[in-house]
Amino acid sequence: MPTLFGxxxxxxxxxxxxxxxxxxxxxxxxxxxxxxxxxRSTHPSARIRVDASAARALPxxxxxxxxxxxxxxxxxxxxxxxxxxxxxRTPPRPVLARDVVRYVGEPIxxxxxxxxxxxxxxxxAVNVAYxxxxxxxxxxxxxxxxxxxxxxxxxxxxxxxxxxxxxxATDRAFAEAEVEVSLSIRNQRLVPAAMEPRTAVAAPTPExxxxxxxxxxxxxxxxxVLSGMLxxxxxxxxxxxxxxxxxxxxxxxxxPDEAMVAHAARVLGVPVKWTETRSEAFVATIHGRxxxxxxxxxxxxxxxxxxxxxxxxxxxxxxxSLAAPGVPTILFGLIVxxxxxxxxxxxxxxxxxxxxxxxxxxxxxGRPEATFLVERLVDTFARRIxxxxxxxxxxxxxxxxxxxxxxxxxxxYDSGDYAAAMDRALEAVGYEAMRRRQEDLRREGRYLGIxxxxxxxxxxxxxxxxxGAVGFQGGLWESAxxxxxxxxxxxxxxxxxxxxxxxxxxxAQIVADALGAPFEDVEVVHGDTAATPMGWGTYGxxxxxxxxxxxxxxxxxxxxxxxxxxxxxxxxxxxxxVVTDGRxxxxxxxxxxxxxxDVALQAHLAWRLPDGMExxxxxxxxxxxxxxxxxxxxxxxxxxxxxxxxEVRILRYVAxxxxxxxxNPMIVDGQVHGGVAQGLGQALWEGAVYDESxxxxxxxxxxxxxxxxxxxxxxxxxHTETPSPHNPLGxxxxxxxxxxxxxxxxxxxxxxxxxxxGVEHVDMPMTPERLxxxxxxxxxxxxxxxxx
Amino acid sequence: MQYRxxxxxxxxPVERETEPRxxxxxxxxxxxxxTGTHVGCDTSQCGACTVLxxxxxxxxxxxxxxxxxxxxxxxxxxxxDSVDAALRYGGLHPLQEAFARAHGxxxxxxxxxxxMAGADLLSRNPDPSEADxxxxxxxxxxxxxxYENIVxxxxxxxxxxxxxxxxxxxRPAAHAAGGGD
Ligand code: FES
Ligand code: FES
Numbered sequence: 001m002p003t004l005f006g007x008x009x010x011x012x013x014x015x016x017x018x019x020x021x022x023x024x025x026x027x028x029x030x031x032x033x034x035x036x037x038x039x040r041s042t043h044p045s046a047r048i049r050v051d052a053s054a055a056r057a058l059p060x061x062x063x064x065x066x067x068x069x070x071x072x073x074x075x076x077x078x079x080x081x082x083x084x085x086x087x088x089r090t091p092p093r094p095v096l097a098r099d100v101v102r103y104v105g106e107p108i109x110x111x112x113x114x115x116x117x118x119x120x121x122x123x124x125a126v127n128v129a130y131x132x133x134x135x136x137x138x139x140x141x142x143x144x145x146x147x148x149x150x151x152x153x154x155x156x157x158x159x160x161x162x163x164x165x166x167x168x169a170t171d172r173a174f175a176e177a178e179v180e181v182s183l184s185i186r187n188q189r190l191v192p193a194a195m196e197p198r199t200a201v202a203a204p205t206p207e208x209x210x211x212x213x214x215x216x217x218x219x220x221x222x223x224x225v226l227s228g229m230l231x232x233x234x235x236x237x238x239x240x241x242x243x244x245x246x247x248x249x250x251x252x253x254x255x256p257d258e259a260m261v262a263h264a265a266r267v268l269g270v271p272v273k274w275t276e277t278r279s280e281a282f283v284a285t286i287h288g289r290x291x292x293x294x295x296x297x298x299x300x301x302x303x304x305x306x307x308x309x310x311x312x313x314x315x316x317x318x319x320x321s322l323a324a325p326g327v328p329t330i331l332f333g334l335i336v337x338x339x340x341x342x343x344x345x346x347x348x349x350x351x352x353x354x355x356x357x358x359x360x361x362x363x364x365x366g367r368p369e370a371t372f373l374v375e376r377l378v379d380t381f382a383r384r385i386x387x388x389x390x391x392x393x394x395x396x397x398x399x400x401x402x403x404x405x406x407x408x409x410x411x412x413y414d415s416g417d418y419a420a421a422m423d424r425a426l427e428a429v430g431y432e433a434m435r436r437r438q439e440d441l442r443r444e445g446r447y448l449g450i451x452x453x454x455x456x457x458x459x460x461x462x463x464x465x466x467x468g469a470v471g472f473q474g475g476l477w478e479s480a481x482x483x484x485x486x487x488x489x490x491x492x493x494x495x496x497x498x499x500x501x502x503x504x505x506x507x508a509q510i511v512a513d514a515l516g517a518p519f520e521d522v523e524v525v526h527g528d529t530a531a532t533p534m535g536w537g538t539y540g541x542x543x544x545x546x547x548x549x550x551x552x553x554x555x556x557x558x559x560x561x562x563x564x565x566x567x568x569x570x571x572x573x574x575x576x577x578v579v580t581d582g583r584x585x586x587x588x589x590x591x592x593x594x595x596x597x598d599v600a601l602q603a604h605l606a607w608r609l610p611d612g613m614e615x616x617x618x619x620x621x622x623x624x625x626x627x628x629x630x631x632x633x634x635x636x637x638x639x640x641x642x643x644x645x646x647e648v649r650i651l652r653y654v655a656x657x658x659x660x661x662x663x664n665p666m667i668v669d670g671q672v673h674g675g676v677a678q679g680l681g682q683a684l685w686e687g688a689v690y691d692e693s694x695x696x697x698x699x700x701x702x703x704x705x706x707x708x709x710x711x712x713x714x715x716x717x718x719h720t721e722t723p724s725p726h727n728p729l730g731x732x733x734x735x736x737x738x739x740x741x742x743x744x745x746x747x748x749x750x751x752x753x754x755x756x757x758g759v760e761h762v763d764m765p766m767t768p769e770r771l772x773x774x775x776x777x778x779x780x781x782x783x784x785x786x787x788x
Numbered sequence: 789m790q791y792r793x794x795x796x797x798x799x800x801p802v803e804r805e806t807e808p809r810x811x812x813x814x815x816x817x818x819x820x821x822x823t824g825t826h827v828g829c830d831t832s833q834c835g836a837c838t839v840l841x842x843x844x845x846x847x848x849x850x851x852x853x854x855x856x857x858x859x860x861x862x863x864x865x866x867x868x869d870s871v872d873a874a875l876r877y878g879g880l881h882p883l884q885e886a887f888a889r890a891h892g893x894x895x896x897x898x899x900x901x902x903x904m905a906g907a908d909l910l911s912r913n914p915d916p917s918e919a920d921x922x923x924x925x926x927x928x929x930x931x932x933x934x935y936e937n938i939v940x941x942x943x944x945x946x947x948x949x950x951x952x953x954x955x956x957x958x959r960p961a962a963h964a965a966g967g968g969d
Contacts, residue, residue, distance in 0.1 A: 010888055017896030018884040020824015020864035024897065027823035117809070195828045195836060195897040195931050245826070245897025246931050278829035500895030500932050666891045670937055674894060677934030701833030701929065709925040709935040714918070738934075 004509040004519060008666035012504040012524070022243040025199035026275050028213045033201070034062055036261055036274040037119035039109040039126045040284065041101035044355035044694025045135035045148065048101055048128055050109055055125040060118040062268055064126060065110045065260065067098040074263045075229040077256055077319070080473040081326035086160035088471075091151040091353070093319040095229075095256035095263075100133070102150055102318035103355050104695055105283025110260045112272055135355040137690040139315035140292055142354045150318060150353035159316055159351040160325060164333040164409050170346035173307030177298030181380045186763050187369045189290035189315065189688040190681075191704055192362045196245020197276035198285055200258040202265035209236030212262050216241040217251045218537020219497055221474065223529045225254040225322070230262055237262075241527040244499030248678070249361035250285050251499075252539050253322035257284065282699040287688055288362020290315040291328060291349075291369050297377040303387050303395040307344035310336055310373065316351045317358035323472075324360040325351060330470045331366030331458070331540075334409040338374040339418045339456040339632060340396040345408045355694055361539065363678055364739040367457045375453045375744035379751065380760065388435075389748070390426060393454050394419055404725075411458060413630045414724045414732075416658065421720050422454050425634040425656040428718055434638060442756055447641040448651075449753025452634060453745035459733040460545035460629035460726070476542070477624035479533040480550035482511060482558045484617035486604040488597025490515065490522040492555075495535015496547035497527045501735060502667040503543055507551045509663055510729070514555035515562060516579035517596040533620060541631070541733020544663065549727040550623035556728075557619030562599045565617075568610040569594060569602060629724045629732040633657035635676070635745040641753045643779070646772030648684060648750055650713035655741065658720040660732035668734050669717045675738020676715050681707045682739075683746035687765045705765075754778075793857040797822070798866025806853045813837045813848035815856075816863060824864040824900045828929070835928030838901035839863050840870070845908035847927065864900035867907060875952045882948040883907060883941070892941030894932035902928045906942045915946055 016022050041048070052064040079090040097108045109126050113119040134148035141147060142157040150157055174180060201213040210232065216222045219239040227234045244251060257274060265272040276284060293312040299305040314328035333347040382392040398405045400417040407413065431450070438448045461467075462476035479495040492511050498504065508522040515522075525531055535547065566584035567574040570592060578587045585593035594602075599617075602608060606615035638652040655672050662668050685705035691697045698704040723730030743764070750766055751759060757778035763770065790805040797820060804819055816822040816839070825848060828836035837849040840862040862870045868881045877885035883906050886892065893899040902925065909916055909924040916924065921942045922935070930938060 011891065013896065014888040014893060017893055017899055018864075018880070018887050018903065019868075020822070020900050022824075022896055024823075024826070026827070027817075029818075029821075193931055194895070195834060195929060196826070196895070197828070243896065245828075246895040248931070275827075278831065278834070502894070670891045670894055670933060673934035673936040674932045675934075678931070700831045701829055702831055706929050706931065707934070708929065709922040709939065712922075712935045715934060715936050 004513050005663055007664065009505055009509055009519065009664055011502050011667070012508060013502065024196055024243045024245055025201060025213045025215050028201045030201065030203055030271040033271040033273055034112055034114055034268070035116040035119040036110055036112050036264060036272050037123040038107045038257065039111065039123050039128065040280065041097060041104055041106040041108055043101055043130045043132055044104050044137065045133040046101050046130040047099060047133060048097060048108060048130055051127040052109060054127060055111055055122045058122050058125060060114040061122045062112045063264065065096065065264065067094060067096040070096055070263065074259055077254060077259070078225060079320040079322065079325065081323045082471040082473060083160060083162060083325045083329045084471045086162040086329065088160040088325055089154050090320050091154055095259050103357055105357055106318065107256050110264065112264050112268060135694040137354050137356050137694050139313045139352040139354055142352050143313065143350070150355060154353050157353045159320060159353050162329040162333065162349045164347040165345035166408065167346045170307050170309055170344040173344035174298045174309065177306055178300045179381065179385055180296060180298040181377060181384050182294065182296040183376055183380060183761055185293040185295060185373055185376065187289045187291040187293065187372060188764055189359070190288045190362055190686050191282060191688050192248045192250035192285065192288055193706055194246030194248055194250055197278055197281045198251065198255070198257065199275045200261040201271060201273045202262040203271035204265050204269055207236060210262055210265060211238045211240065212258065213240045213242060214258050215244050215251050217244065217247040217497055217499060217539050219527055219529050220495060220534050221537050222254055226259055226262060229259050238530040241497050247499055248363040249288060249365055249539060252537070253286060253360055279700060282704070283357055283696055286321050286360040287317065287357050288359060289369060290359050293373055295373045295377060297381050299381060301385050303385060303392045305340055305342050305381065305396045308336060308342050308374065308377065310347040312349045314349055314351045315354050315356065315359060317354060317356045319358050321358040321360035324358060326470065326472060327361050327366045328369065332370050334411050335367055335370045335458050336374060337407050337409060338371060339398060339454050341398050343408065356690060363675065364736045367736065368740045368743055371453065371455045371457065371740050372744045375455070375748060376761065379748045383755065389452055390422065390431065393422060393452065412627060413456065414627060414726050415722045416456065416630065416632050417720065417722055418454060418456070418632055421632060421656045421658055422634040424718055424720060425636040425654050428654045428716065429636040429638060429652055445643065447643060447753040449639050449641065449749040449751070451637045451745045451747065451749025451752055453741045453748065454634045455741045456630050456632040457737060457740050458628045458630055459541035459736060460625060461540035461542045462546045462625040463627065464624050474536055476536055477622055478547040478550045479535050479620065479622045480547065480554045481533055481618065481620040482554040484558060484600045486601055488517065488521060488600035490517055491525050492522060492551060493525045493532050494547055494551065495533050496543045497538045498543055499538060501538065501543060501671065502664065503547065506544065506663040506667060507548065510548060510551055511555045514552070514559045515596055516582045516584065518582060541735040545629045545724065545727050545731050545733050546623065546625050548729050548731060549625060550621045552728045553621035553623055554619045557621065558617060561617060562596065564610065565603055565613065566594050566599050569608065625727055627726045629660065629726055631657065631659045631732040631734060631737050633737060633741060635741040637745040637749040639746065639749040639753055641750060641771055643775055646768040646775055648766060648771065653713050654716045654718065655738065656718045656720065657734060657737050658722050659734035659737065660724045661721060661730040662719065663731065671734045672717050672738045673715050675736060676742040677707045677712055679739045679742025680712070680746055683743045683764055683766060685765050685767065791854045793853055795856050795859050795861055797861045798863060799869060808852065808854055810853040811849055812851040812853050812856050815853040816848060822863050822865050826897055826900060828897065833929065835901040835905060836898055838904040838928065840904055840907060843911060845905045864903055867903060875949065877948065882952070883945040886945035886948055887941045890937050890941035890944050892933065892937045898928060898930040902930065902938055906945060909942065910946055910949060914950060916943065918943065
């Protein structure tokens, strides 16, 4: 009988964080600690010669490492998602550039000095002679004949070509269709911009090993990969991810930098710290998205969608980051049909090397790019046949009766009621009335728009056999140990590594419920490979559905044993023992009872155990889910576009999300808010831009527009609850839904607003300037003002 | 060249020799071990480093340590003690209490700076509207919360503060009350 499940319990994490008592990696200070700084390429493509002699001679400088110093000692940075049947090429990525540099920001040398300031000074004293080579930053341009080649081993800059669906069936569907619509979409490059920059502190241990504190979403993966790169056995390498200040995917990969910090500590025999500056972060930490797509949808005039075709070019940057190949393929292509029963699907993606910062998973990772194109196509299709966009969606939804539903791309959707979620959103936003208002305002020459996004996404990454089948070089299970101390206090020790998502709280809710232990007595331990069982980490909205599965199984094992012991102590049959208000007693006879703490103590004293029962009270579980989970929902956005300034005002934002059963509604809503903000950021403000010379021009918070409080609308959150049959808790992930759903909702709203002007699509970010140009052109202003 | 700076930090007198180029945030973090104040950028944009100087929110990455000479600094570690004990909720400043109640933080990295900006606002405006709060947080970036619950938390804090004050609990939301020592 769950009592805490479903309630907005206050977060466990907050007590330390609101007092400034969190421990982020940069807060780690050790005796004799010295500081590292990197020399990074200022050219997108060049042959280099490095002279570090002046830097080495500076006072306070302990070492300068260049490619020559680490050759044979620190391995290349690996790519760990080897997508099959794609002709994948994984060009070598040295930790420090050897002879050539391939993007602005690529590490060339690392300096270690007594203070941070001395390290920075010494880094600028390293002399790098650049002999510029031709460069290319745009993916389509990189595919053109004669384009500069990023890697000798990657002809034509093609890293992979991946396909999903059935090309012939789709060609047939298009040939037979009554209606066909198409769009050219640019899903622009984004900067994840977690507020905490990446940081690493490495300290040698007396046994010849290392402890590495690092800003990681997955310390066990970091250890696994780094132990290989450093040729250091895993038991000698302890990786700790203490409080981590956001990741959004950017703290999944193992980067050259952290490996070099670890190497330097090993060589110098003292603790070494490196803290990325924000300016560094913009070029040295992965970027996300960056696809150009030609997409088309076909169907009948009655609103039935019969086919979808996608030709996408994905800009992978200069090297393939850890999980990068899986993002624009598996995580993108398989979900292209979205919430709709579309018979014919044909997706082709070409992954391209360019002279830019590598791209990898950024919140949503592939699924936003897929959802954006299908939701834009559905709206375009609706407009072409003159049918309301909500009605077209309704006619094509996978019906609630069709689950489990197999998509033409090979996924099996677990559960859902897509129409119910949309109805909820339409009702909340007052859809019919809003449409009438739109009519009225149009007559006044005002541009009100209503945008819908009815998404379904794939997350809760697991199971492992699927990971293997799609080339992911790891498992996707999770683990948990529920350890009861003699006093009845409980440690829940998990392999995943939450960093803001609140599982210190939600997992304690699950365990307290399962054991009948007081919530205050349950503590969640994570983030330290020396203290926690192996786990694959926190990303892909998997910690609650997969990690929670492990927690729930381990807790049930402990609860079963506690009940057996309680029955024995109460001299009752096990089936007769129930737990009420935290006390174990015989059903109907609450007078004789034991608290959970009583049972825990007896388990440890072991004086009166039933025959064959082991002492102690602890259980572990390794949980590999049966399938992914598929959250869904409908976001509705109402905007007005100012006809004079091009500014978008968001009048209403309603998010209806179904993430299965909800453990803590307060935390779920928080996840939706943050996700929506990032989705809105992409739609309206954010975009990473390289100039002609290959420099990232949006390389600070001055030039790269993150959502700010003043810009953000109020977000209304609603839910439907359709349990997932795929895990013991019935939960689905919610970390990425907002980001996936929001972007198309806003763009659909703006395009809808501008429909009277004949506007069919607007590129992102939809800045006032971009919209002003569109408006000006449409309203026939002076042409010299409107060169768009 | 070293300069002597003398200031009060969270109510305690602090005296340090410092280089002229040392930023206040580094003095706080590295010398005084007050690591609750964070560094999120190097262009004065993110506000993670916000502290109170003489009761006003300042970005401690834009203040040189020597400029803080003779001033009164409050960091997140001293926030609770900066108000009268009778105004606190379980030892917390009403803002801290409100942020926990209203889920105003996720990863918590921006939070200390946001709290300090909020403290400045509440000292000037005991009943801020939603728009007032959004305006006051112009200099604070948060990548986790979409600001929704931050705004709610600051307004809730204002309410909590007013409640305690109306209960006759003490002085107004004093910013630099001097702490407990
Ligand atoms: S650290 Fe970003 S504003 Fe001070
Ligand atoms: S809570 Fe993570 S940046 Fe604000």
